Amino acid sequence: MGGRGGWWRGKSTPAKVETYTRWSFHTFPFIEVATFALPAFGYVPAPVNWILFLLVSTHAAVAAVTASLTLDWTRGRRPLPVRLLWALGTATVVIAVVSLVVALHGPRGADNGAAAGTVFVGVLSFGIGTLALAVRGTRRMVYGVLGAAVGAGAVAVPAGVSAPGAAVAAGAVVLAAGFFTFTSAFSVWLLNAVYELDEARETRARLAVVEERLRFGRDLHDVMGRNLAVVALKSELAVQLARRGRPEAVEQMVEVQRIARETQREVREVVRGYREADLRTELAGAQGVLTAAGIDCEVSGPVTGLPAEIQSALGWVVREATTNVLRHGDAARCAVSLRVAEGRVTLTVENDGAPGIGSGSGTDTAEPGRGSGLAGLRERLREVDGVLRAGPAGSDLFRLTAEVPLPPDSVPEQAPAPEPGGSPRPVPHPVSEVTS
Numbered sequence: 001m002g003g004r005g006g007w008w009r010g011k012s013t014p015a016k017v018e019t020y021t022r023w024s025f026h027t028f029p030f031i032e033v034a035t036f037a038l039p040a041f042g043y044v045p046a047p048v049n050w051i052l053f054l055l056v057s058t059h060a061a062v063a064a065v066t067a068s069l070t071l072d073w074t075r076g077r078r079p080l081p082v083r084l085l086w087a088l089g090t091a092t093v094v095i096a097v098v099s100l101v102v103a104l105h106g107p108r109g110a111d112n113g114a115a116a117g118t119v120f121v122g123v124l125s126f127g128i129g130t131l132a133l134a135v136r137g138t139r140r141m142v143y144g145v146l147g148a149a150v151g152a153g154a155v156a157v158p159a160g161v162s163a164p165g166a167a168v169a170a171g172a173v174v175l176a177a178g179f180f181t182f183t184s185a186f187s188v189w190l191l192n193a194v195y196e197l198d199e200a201r202e203t204r205a206r207l208a209v210v211e212e213r214l215r216f217g218r219d220l221h222d223v224m225g226r227n228l229a230v231v232a233l234k235s236e237l238a239v240q241l242a243r244r245g246r247p248e249a250v251e252q253m254v255e256v257q258r259i260a261r262e263t264q265r266e267v268r269e270v271v272r273g274y275r276e277a278d279l280r281t282e283l284a285g286a287q288g289v290l291t292a293a294g295i296d297c298e299v300s301g302p303v304t305g306l307p308a309e310i311q312s313a314l315g316w317v318v319r320e321a322t323t324n325v326l327r328h329g330d331a332a333r334c335a336v337s338l339r340v341a342e343g344r345v346t347l348t349v350e351n352d353g354a355p356g357i358g359s360g361s362g363t364d365t366a367e368p369g370r371g372s373g374l375a376g377l378r379e380r381l382r383e384v385d386g387v388l389r390a391g392p393a394g395s396d397l398f399r400l401t402a403e404v405p406l407p408p409d410s411v412p413e414q415a416p417a418p419e420p421g422g423s424p425r426p427v428p429h430p431v432s433e434v435t436s
Contacts, residue, residue, distance in 0.1 A: 129180025
């Protein structure tokens with residue numbers, strides 16, 4: 001018992017359904033023999049009863065083998081057993097006709113005609129139901145059942161059965177063959193559906209792995225892109241200062257060393273999956289990097305009070321936008337603004353430069369979504385129901401805008417407008433701003 005239980009538990013769900021389906025069809029021969037062949041011994045005299053028993057048993061055995069091989073074909077494990085299907089169809093017709101002849105012209109016994117007529121209907125029904133395993137399409141199955149019923153009536157009338165009797169036989173074939181055909185069709189459909197669901201689950205698991213790899217690649221791109229650009233910029237500046245004998249070259253190389261270590265730490269965080277971008281840090285870093293590159297950078301807007309997931313998503317936007325400004329075009333000015341209004345936070349990054357400033361791996365101009373950088377940002381913003389728009393905003397301007405809806409209970413306070421003299425009015429609660 002334990003061994004059989006272990007054997008069953010070791011099977012996958014599709015394998016269990018297939019085993020159940022196969023054993024269901026393996027029981028059909030016993031049902032056919034017990035229902036249609038054995039009763040003949042009580043109603044049909046010998047030796048005709050033995051002839052009917054052997055004929056029905058042979059038909060049941062051929063049907064069982066055909067069902068097993070056809071199920072293999074259904075799962076794509078072997079070619080369709082065409083010859084065996086023809087043999088089953090031929091045996092079904094021959095045994096049905098023989099049983100009908102016995103019912104009408106064989107030796108008379110108690111209910112001889114009823115017993116042989118039952119064999120006639122039963123053999124046709126089981127044969128058509130088994131043949132339905134090799135049929136694709138509901139219409140063809142219906143045609144097969146109706147054809148068997150019409151054939152039964154057409155054979156019964158010339159054999160001497162009355163017209164009402166032939167109609168009853170045809171109706172019985174429709175009901176019985178239709179039931180077994182439906183059983184076969186439903187079994188195949190259920191088996192295929194279970195296997196398809198299992199394959200879909202495996203595909204979903206593989207896609208999850210691929211998606212995680214893409215996320216990891218995007219994170220590395222976002223982390224390394226700006227930092228490497230800054231390292232290259234400061235290294236070039238240090239070289240120029242060193243050639244002029246300026247002591248500031250040492251400070252620049254110390255900064256390069258710090259950025260390299262910071263990059264190493266961020267890469268470790270990406271590998272561990274803990275990497276999140278801090279909006280305040282990214283805004284301050286963007287201003288410092290762009291200023292060091294000779295680009296006039298203005299950063300403004302409230303930062304505190306925003307939910308952590310929104311700050312992280314907008315922080316990645318700032319990082320990617322800064323990388324693109326450094327890598328593409330020849331910008332002289334860049335403005336980063338953060339605005340909260342009507343339950344939405346809007347981050348805008350606008351810079352001037354050459355007309356092709358939006359080209360490259362991280363931006364898109366004529367084709368929105370092109371490039372891995374902005375594609376990754378759109379996915380990050382989609383997680384917080386945000387949208388990203390990027391494209392030219394004039395003859396020499398490029399604008400990137402990210403909008404994210406705020407939860408109703410997390411709208412931050414707005415910083416008051418500055419007085420005409422220049423300094424802002426005091427507020428009851430401190431509000432952090434990053435300004436140039």
